[in-house]
Amino acid sequence: MENAQQFNDDLCQFLTVATTPFHAVAEMARRLQAAGYSPLAEDADWSLKAGGRYYVIRNGSSIIAFGIGTDAGPVEGVRMVGAHTDSPCLMVKPAPERQSHGYFQLGVEVYGGALLNPWFDRDLSLAGRVSFQCAGGALRTALIDFRRAIATVPSLAIHLDREANKSRSVNPQKDIPPLLCQLGEGEKADFRDILRAQLLEEHPDCAVDKVLDYELCFYDTQAAAVIGLQGDFLASARLDNLLSCYTGLQALLQWDGKATVLLVCNDHEEVGSLSAAGAQGPMLGSVLKRIAGDLAGYSALTERSMMISADNAHGIHPNYADRHDENHGPLLNAGPVIKINSNQRYASNSETTGMYRMLAAAEGVPVQSFVVRTDMACGSTIGPITAGEVGVRTLDIGVPTFGMHSIRELAGTQDAYNLSRVLRRYYNFAGPLAAS
Known part of the structure; x- marks a missing residue:
């Protein structure tokens, strides 16, 4: 360079x-x-x-x-x-599906020493490695990356927590599961079915039969950028x-x-x-x-x-x-x-x-x-x-x-x-x- x-x-x-x-x-x-x-x-x-x-x-x-x-x-x-x-990031758990009040969320585990507060109210996507069985029975792995904002972790409004700016802490088990979508009455989401569809979209020749397991993490979709009044900083x-x-x-x-x-x-x-x-x-x-x-x-x-x-x-x-x-x-x-x-x-x-x-x-x-x-x-x-x-x-x-x-x-x-x-x-x- x-x-x-x-x-x-x-x-x-x-x-x-x-x-x-x-x-x-x-x-x-x-x-x-x-x-x-x-x-x-x-x-x-x-x-x-x-x-x-x-x-x-x-x-x-x-x-x-x-x-x-x-x-x-x-x-x-x-x-x-x-x-x-x-x-440090949020990684999806093996049995992650959570449904509450018609909302579909994924349970996550904190990887490394992450600062958790900045994860709220960001446009999140999901990427990583997936293991799957092909139609012929072979075991394969492939990388996936949704590349678009598919989730977010909404903050609790200050009106419902007046002490938020003084003493709010983050419980990693219950406060940070990302929100993906709303579901209709009686509708259920299967995360492995979602991954299978994404695999077929990114790797149409894989002949995916069944998703077996995965190592997936959420990430912020905001791109890396040079910022600052005089372009002094790199943010990413x-x-x-x-x-x-x-x-x-x-x-x-x-x-x-x-x-x-x-x-x-x-x-x-x-x-x-x-x-x-x-x-x-x-x-x-x-x-x-x-x-x-x-x-x-x-x-x-x-x-x-x-x-x-x-x-x-x-x-x-x-x-x-x-x-x-x-x-x-x-x-x-x-x-x-x-x-x-x-x-x-x-x-x-x-x-x-x-x-x-x-x-x-x-x-x-x-x-x-x-x-x-x-x-x-x-x-x-x-x-x-x-x-x-x-x-x-x-x-x-x-x-x-x-x-x-x-x-x-x-x-x-x-x-x-x-x-x-x-x-x-x-x-x-x-x-x-x-x-x-």
């Missing part, structure tokens, strides 16, 4: 398409294939070649893309970037952390082919990362072992490699400035943020932060730091998990953001572009990744 405007325009398109982790991975795979990356299957033999570009998908929701360097092979160090594909759902997935992908697509590079985007970070496709699972380690070729090569690879864990940071909110340490309040559009925590909730150390500062200075990109207030708890990322699972030196960094875990988050229009520039330089950096 030649400038921030082009970068943000394409980022908005990506965010609009990537409504679930499954759709995000499918879109990333499409872009990788268009750039010459070849898909690999985990249950097949791999024949990796210098200069080769590859990607592998697990569970349809996690993806690893990598390139084998022509000048520096994997055992000489892999330049890795990590992010995650999932975001799922900035945490599809913004980092996109940023890492754009940097990878500008790889010069010389050093060995890798991008991993894991699912399930928002719920702890412990899954077959999560950062605390075996996926990355398994891929790195196959890239290295043998145990000795793997040991050399991990010792000489580095991971940059990219996940959004908390920008200092002008209305809540006291929630930050006075010397560590990152500003939007003032540069990506190095995240530091002495209790290892972030994995940055002086060596990895030094490397990033050197790369950023060479690119002319400003750098900020975030440390949580000493009297507050600290969040975490895939950084410490990856460092612990793989044993690779790691840096935690992110774009400063407002409204993290809301249905609509806010970032600056310069920061992701600048982070992508530094990650591109990192991927193309010819020297050793460890201090001498």
Whole structure:
């Protein structure tokens, strides 16, 4: 991307398409294939070649893309970037149908640490993966996305709750089931029949006989957009952390082919990362072992490699400035943020932060730091998990953001572009990744 405007325009398109982790991975795979990356299957033999570009998908929701360097092979160090594909949301329960006073609603479960109040009075759609049986008896899966507003969670009017602006809380069991439609007297809705109709509409060749199960989440239909009087801000759902997935992908697509590079985007970070496709699972380690070729090569690879864990940071909110340490309040559009925590909730150390500062200075990109207030708890990322699972030196960094875990988050229009520039330089950096 030649400038921030082009970068943000394409980022908005990506965010609009990537409504679930499954759709995000499918879109990333499409872009990788268009750039010459070849898909690999985990249950097949791999024949990796210098200069080769590859990607592998697990569970349809996690993806690893990598390139084998022509000048520096994997055992000489892999330049890795990590992010995650999932975001807090409302996921549909297995037996979701609810009918009350002629209204049809769906029971939902809260995925991750979602801010629930912003989900009220939004135009919601539904997307995800569906498992079904074909007419011939075969089991298949397919992605669906209604793409239009099919539901909403109406607020209770202030006239019926006069203390709403003082003390209203949200009960996730009874207050947030989305409303889909009205039903006639005696009429009943079958959610699986609705899904079957949607599958036939989106995949007419599937010969769907019976919907068996699904992983579906609601999302806000309002598209990602550049906003603000001077166009300073990017507003969208799922900035945490599809913004980092996109940023890492754009940097990878500008790889010069010389050093060995890798991008991993894991699912399930928002719920702890412990899954077959999560950062605390075996996926990355398994891929790195196959890239290295043998145990000795793997040991050399991990010792000489580095991971940059990219996940959004908390920008200092002008209305809540006291929630930050006075010397560590990152500003939007003032540069990506190095995240530091002495209790290892972030994995940055002086060596990895030094490397990033050197790369950023060479690119002319400003750098900020975030440390949580000493009297507050600290969040975490895939950084410490990856460092612990793989044993690779790691840096935690992110774009400063407002409204993290809301249905609509806010970032600056310069920061992701600048982070992508530094990650591109990192991927193309010819020297050793460890201090001498």
